[in-house]
Amino acid sequence: MLTIAGIGPGKREGMTEEVLLALAQCDCIVGYTVYTELVRALFPDKEYYATPMTQETERCLWAIGQARAGRDVVVVCGGDGGVYGMAGLVCELLASASCGEDTAADGEWGGLTDSVGLRILPGVTAALSGAAVLGAPLAHDFAVISLSDRLTPWECIERRLQAAAMGDFAICLYNPASKGRPEHLRRACDVLLHSGYVEADRICGAVRNIGREGQEQRIMTLGELRDHPADMFTTVYVGSSRTLRLGKYMVTPRGYRRSS
């Protein structure tokens, strides 16, 4: 049995009961080091297989191999495994193996779809857990965009920012910046500001270390967001034209109040 489990922000209370059960019952827990360390604090006696970022394919192939050998393996993902997580990659690897696709990496795992039972357990992705900290910035239609250009050309990211601005979506930005790309959030703000659809006083928000020690949040304007010191532990929200700052809350109204 191979399980992809979204662990939410990382603390026990933010995990679903089915994820906690899967972790308690499995033989082995696999993941990116940041997430396996969070889980190890809860289940210290399990076997762990952790690799750093960029080792995603190798890590998932290892998990598939263990599951094929009859072990009960859980691949843990921060937030939800289906949002910038490992669920897609594992499906790809299983499917290519079962189709006999002739690549060096996949060849050795032939026929996996038949021999491995895959189960995907969703979790609370950062868009949702961060929104709950700020109030309700995503309570109407929204778009989720990662600013990481490790796997996506920056032109594609820009195109999506422009489209989201044109559609007047509330926007949630993942991976707004990191050491290797400190300017990405500023560049994204500039794309929005130059889109012709978003003004500098648009209500925005940022949450850092969601649900973890040292959680910080701030509501601000898009002009201020441009200079906000975001890092890879920050999730960013850009409001739609309807988004309000209501005291300490950032809210995108759905319209219930007008309707009743």
Next chain:
Amino acid sequence: MLTIAGIGPGKREGMTEEVLLALAQCDCIVGYTVYTELVRALFPDKEYYATPMTQETERCLWAIGQARAGRDVVVVCGGDGGVYGMAGLVCELLASASCGEDTAADGEWGGLTDSVGLRILPGVTAALSGAAVLGAPLAHDFAVISLSDRLTPWECIERRLQAAAMGDFAICLYNPASKGRPEHLRRACDVLLHSGYVEADRICGAVRNIGREGQEQRIMTLGELRDHPADMFTTVYVGSSRTLRLGKYMVTPRGYRRSS
């Protein structure tokens, strides 16, 4: 204490531990009848206050009033309270009351922000739980759009569909149809087909009764989705140009395989 709790699909195993704890400890559970009935199956001895759809403001004001009177109240929302749920409305009502906004509905709840402690507990929204059933349709950038025009003009919905198509987002559609608006999914498919960005063979999916008895899923093309019999218990996915059908999975690759 007033808690907004997202209950996910509705079964115990899909709720987070903090939501289960809040439900176990509270005095009173408030919500739309469909959701309170799901929770009542787990906590039959609690006090419940349930009202039908369109009574959202009245229901939230009742919950605020109970909390103000010193009771521990949980407002339950299907999925996540921050995604088309009650978190925004409750923030609006609390903020307007604390600002002394002079409306008939709010006046009687003056000064609430000080007297009511608000806590928002996120949950697994249908976009994520349905995606986990299909594979990983939202594993790269995505947009979430509701097709309900009860609170949103249809022109705004169309504009967002067109923008999402232009940005090549994977799209998750909530409220694709209901008895009162059986044609909305077909109309939305036509907007996408006429956008110039999405072909009729685009990979799409639909999941009905996610995580509940009678769960059904189907992967199909956009042309087929146009005639799919969706209802208010269905969540719909339209892939991006990169989305693949891999055997029984619908996957929007993030690009890990190419990178390693």
